[in-house]
Each structure stands twice: as C-alpha cells, then as structure tokens.
Amino acid sequence: MPDDLVFFLIQVLNGVQYGLLLFLVASGLTLVFGIMGVINLAHGSFYMMGAYIAFSLTALTGNLWIAILLGVPLAALVGFALETLLFRHLYCRDHLFQVLLTYGLILVLEELRSLAVGDDVHGIAVPKLLDFSIPLTGALSYPVYRLAMSLVCLAVATGMALLIQRTRLGMTIRAGASNREMVEVLGIDIGRIYRLVFAGGVALAAFAGMIAAPAASVYPGMGNEILIISFVVVVIGGIGSIKGAFLGSLLIGLASTFGQVYAPESAGMAVYLVMAAVLLWRPTGLFGRIS
C-alpha cells in the first residue's frame, strides 16, 4: 500500500480513537443533562481526576490494571457523594445557577488535586502487554495501545447501549428522561436512578482519563480542554441522545485529528466550525428534540 494512503488510514484510526474516548466523556455529560436537566461544567474535572488517580495508584501499585480496577469504583463513589451533597440541589434550578455552582466546583476540584498531587505534568508508562506497534509499511506503524483503547471504548459503548435498550434499568432511565413525574408516580425511586446515572457519568469520564493517560500524559489543564470539546459533542449530537453523542464524538474526533494534521493553523477552529455548521442546519443538534 502506498505510504500516503497508509498515513491517511492512520489518521482515520487516530480520529476514531479520539472520538471514541470523547464518547465516554460526552455520554456521561449528555445523560446527566438530558435526564436530570443539569449542566455540569465540572464534568471535565472528572476526566482529569481519573487520570491523576491512575497516575497515583500506578505509582503506588506499579500496575496500571490494578490502578484502573481500584480507580473506577473510587470515581463512582465520588460521584455518589457529589450527587448526594451538591447536585441534587440543582435539579429544579435554572441552568445559570447550575453553571455558577459547577464552575465553583471546577475551582475546588482543581485545587484539591493541586494540594493532593501537585501541578506537575506526568506520564504513565504504557502497560508492557500492549507496548508495541503493528508495522504497516516500511516507515509507518500503529501503536497497539491505541487500538486497545478504541476497542475498550467500543466495548463500553456497546455495553451502555445494551444497558439502556435491553435492561429494565435502562428502560427506567429512558422513562425518567422523558417524564419524571410519571416515573415517580409509578413508585420508582427516581432519586436512586439519578444517583446511579450521575455516578455512572463520573465513572465513565474518570475511566476515560485513566486509559487516555498513557497515550496523552497527565496535566492540570486536561479537564478544561476536554470539557469544552465534550459540550460541543453533546450539543452536536443533541442533548440527551447517546446515539447523537456517539456520532458527534466520531465527527469531532475525525475533524480535530484531520485538522491538526492537514491544517494545523486552523486546527483549533475546526471543531467549532463543525458545531456552528451543524447547529445552523439543525438548531437542536443531530438527534435533539425540542423539549
């Protein structure tokens, strides 16, 4: 195969991988937004939190797998705690107050991290099992870890889809999204559902941060960066739509990757151009509904 084509394919793989990672983060955001009606600016901080937890636990245990195994439940616990202490007070409030409170939360989480582990940039070694590349042509090869990331994200995405479409819990979540009062009247504890969804979203974002860390390094600003992009994805896909978040993530992942490679000066703009274009065509996103 000619080198140019292989190079192009590598970018496609990179774009898809980034998109799938974005999906893990954006799906939590869109669920919380779509089901509980809460805009959570601190969602990017959970991603950052996951990466730093992975770093700390890997340094402690010497093993990324164990770190992830311990870290994800830890993140979920943090999610439960935050929902119980703070977020449940936001459900009936105006979006602007949610923006205010969650912005305050970003500040708190960032500084807590700073106090706990400092502000240094860290790297995590790719686990030995996956630390090799598949050669594609004489000069180009593709790191297996990235393929593994994509597969894991895909697996999680499939799991989510099955959970939402095929299980009773998923059905309850979908029902709660379209009609909260009705679900309550049916005797289902909507509060418990909300807590689960929120904790799930936190865990997903943290997990994404954990698996991304070996490939992308661990640094203080990583939360804010992915926050903005995740919001873009959610809005493109349509608020509350997992399908939309999936498509939006892939679209943005590819746009961003190709932008950086083929038009680096305007790479940053690419994402926003895509969003503006989608919204001007479909003002409520690809699969959004006017609530």
Place this chain on the structure above:
Amino acid sequence: MAEALLRVEELTKRFGGLVAVNGVSLEVAAGEIHAVIGPNGAGKTTLINLLSGDLVPSAGRVTFEGWEITGLAPDRVARLGIGRSYQRVNIFPELSAFENCRLAAQARIRGVTRLWRDARAALALNEAARSALARVGLEAGDDRQARALSHGEQRQLEIAMTLAIEPKLLLLDEPLAGMGSEESARMVTLIAALAENHGVLLVEHDMDAVFSVAHRLTVMLNGRILESGTPDAIRASAVVQEAYLGSGVEA
C-alpha cells in the same frame, strides 16, 4: 352579506402520515362570529395554529382582507390585524395584569426608534391597557401579578391581551375552557359584543355558548369539514347529529 375578512381555501396540514387538517375551506366576515366545533382531535386547534402562523400549511391558501397570508410568521400575521388567544393561558406570569395588557397594546407601535421614550409617559398605552382590562371584566388598574390571578381571571387576561392589539379578526381558541358558569356568561356576552367591531373565529366546546352567539357554524371531524351553515341548519342536520351532537346534547 359583508365582504369576507378571512378566506380559507382547501387548507391542509400533514404531520408525516397524519393529516390533521384536510382541505378545510371557510370564511369569516367582519361583524360575524363563525364558530368551529367538533370532537377532540378534529383538528380545530391545528386549524387555528395554521391561521395564526404558528404552523405552516402543507397545502391550501389563507387570505385576509384580500391579502395572501398563507405561511406567514406569527408576528406578521398579528401585525396585519389577526389576534389570537390561546387554549392554554399564554401570558407573562411575572408581570402584573396591567403590564401584560400594556405590553400587548404597545405592540401596535411600530419602529424601534420611536420606542426610545420613557414607558411611563406613554399615556395612550396605559389607557389602551386599562380599557382592554375593563372590557373583559377585570379591574382597570389591576396591579396583581398575573400568576397570582385565579384561573378564570387569567383566561380573562388572555382575552384582554388579544383585544389590546386591536385586531380586526379574532381567533379565539376555547376561551371558555375551565370557566365557572358566571364567568362563562360574562365571557359569552363579551364575545357577542365583539362582533360589532371584529370578525371572530371561535373554537369552543361549550355548545350552549356556541349556539347563543354564533352567526355561522362549521363542524369538523377528523380534519375535514362535516357541515357548515347557520346554527339552525346545523341543529337540524341529521349528519351532524349523528356524528357529533348525537347523544345527550340539547340541540
């Protein structure tokens, strides 16, 4: 017979496979109260939405005073002189009843530059608001917050706002819904009086009210017009009786 104020020709609205309004044609003349009745789901509210500009027709024509208004946006329709009241009260809850009407009355002032005036000095607006409130039976200087009004009073306010823009044609969507008998009676008297200066298209379920004020009736069923004519003709129509007025309603 007066020249038609509103002429509707073969108006149709499809939502995917569902045809909510199917080839409806009717006319409303100035000084006339034309009531549209029919069971729930007959397409009456959709019809009003099509006429007010809230929905765009799939087919058909609407002309007002000879001008074609098919598919125009709601604000343009309103500026041309068609006022619409809503089935579900659509007011400004945070503002006082008086402010609601004054805001409505202000809509008649055209031109952004002319608005750079102190609102309180606009006496004419205040007068218009007061008279609109009085006409519907509310207190002329009603300072109460709109959301604090009783349901019946909110419905009155709803009508007052529609009157305040001084339309030539009124589209009234179930103005009596949820009203007690005394309030209903007052509203019916008001609607009857409106015919003096306006054309009225009235959608209502209250048959007594409808038969007492309407000059013409149109019966809708499943999106189509079943029959159209004077109240007596409709009362006598066997088709209508079977399909709609049927059981229990004193005709």
Place this chain on the structure above:
Amino acid sequence: MSRGAAQGAFVVLALAALTLFPLLADAYQLQLGAKIMIWAIFAMSLDLLVGVTGLTSLGHAAFFGIGAYALLVLSPEYAPANFWLALLVAVAAAALAALIIGLLVLRTSGVYFIMVTLAFSQMLFYAAVGSKALGGSDGASIYVRPSPDLWGWAPFNLANRVHFYYVVLGALALTYMLLHRLARSLFGHVLVGIRVNAHRMEALGYPVFRYKLAAFVLAGALAGMAGLLDAAQFGNVTPELLGWRQSAQALLMVILGGMGSLSGPMLGALVLTVLQELLGDLTRHWPLPLGLVIIVASLTLPRGLSGLWARGEAPPRG
C-alpha cells in the same frame, strides 16, 4: 423616602464614593479600581442579554476581545493611537461583529444558543492564535497608550493612573445611564417581554428576532468599549481576551451579582475581583476558597448578591 428616591440616593452616594476614591487610594488600588470598573461595564453589557432579554451568551468575550484588538491594530509601534478614533473603531467593529454573529446565532435558543455563541468566540480565539500579524498565541503589547489628542489639545493623559481611572469611571457612568434609560423605555419593556414569553410576544405582533438582534448588537458594542479600555490600561492584548474563560468570568459576575438589575453585575464584578485579590494574597491555592464561596453563594442566594436587598420587590425569576 420612597423606593425610587432611596435608589437614586444610593446611586448618587456610590458615584460620589467612586469619584473620591482616587484621593484615598494608592497606585495599586487605583489600577484595581479601574480594572473592576472595566469588568463592570463588560458584565453590565452581558446582563443586557442574560438578565434583561433572556439570552445567555457564553461568547460575549468575542466583542470584548475585538475592542482590545482594535486598539492593537490601530496603534503604531512607538506612537500613540488616537483615543477617540480607537474608541469609535472598537465600538463599531464589535457592533458589526455582533450584527453578523447575531444574525447567525439568534436562530437558536436555550442551551444551543449558549453553545453557538461559544463556538463563534472560540473561532475568533483560534483565528487570533493563528494570526502572526496579531501576535499569535502570545498576543502583542501596545507600547504607547492612546492619546485623546484633539487638534493639539489632550484633555487627559491615559498614562496617568488617576486620569485613566476617571476616564473609565466616565465610561461606566455613561453605560449605567444608557442601560438605566433603556430599562425604563418601551424598548426595554419589549426585551423583558421577550425574556418572559417570547412566543406570546410574537403572537402579539412583535418582530422578536429584530429586537433580540438590536439587544445583541448594543451589548456587543458596549463590550467592545470595555475591551478597548482594558487594552489601554496595560497594553496587553492576548487571544485569552476572546476566550471562553473571559466570557465565563463575566457570566459569573452577572449571575453572582444578580441578573436583570444594573447594580447586580457591578456588584458581581466588585466582589469577584476583590475576592480574587484578597484570596490570592492569602494563599497560592486561592481558587479553592473562591470555589467554595461560589458554591455556597449559588446555593443560598437565588437572586444573586443584589437579591439580598431587593427582597419583596421583583418576583423571583423562572
């Protein structure tokens, strides 16, 4: 004393205090005071959109940044730009940008509107980052402050901190008077109506889009003026002035201070800036207590800080 008279007295007192402040303040405090007032102008302009018209924009910094970059573009390297010309260009450029962006974004609403406004400001941000002429990601510096030279006579010297303070105070007073007048005008009432029930406004015959656009352009113009003043203060013009954090900071001031009132955003600008300064002196980790204060404030102050004494007057929003 009637409520109106009390408010009037308060305004006079505040104005007096602000006018006398330079007599008591040291150089640092003077600069801080000017900075707070510039943020106050920016926040008030955003409140016209958020609190009055109900349009929550997360891209308002676009117009602020345009104002700042306008001064950069007009300033020759070692000579002063003309202040009046720069002001005119900054306001006009910001207004034009607001017109174009407004025409595009005002078709959307709610959260989507928030995001599209963000998108456009981010696009401008990246355009600035990618522009070598504008200094790229590091931005550029204006070495000589603009001069208000009018046919040989300069009424003030912006390099003088006291003069600069009073110029900004003048701009703040003008902005306040403009928005105060607007709030009481028929135009202002239309904007409030749009916020409360835009659908009914349309049904009454108001061309809602045009009104929203007018508000958007006016807000953008005021933000442009604030950006120009900001650039004139220290001469630093960077892409961050166009970025979402700048927009978010202004939004925070509006929400924290209290939306829909003129005093709210000013209060928000004052409190947030002062808090940051005070906490910054106390600890390296100042965002932590700041974040906690913000969280507590959002939970306990439904109408922001200005809601504390507005109790019993206007009804709660939403």
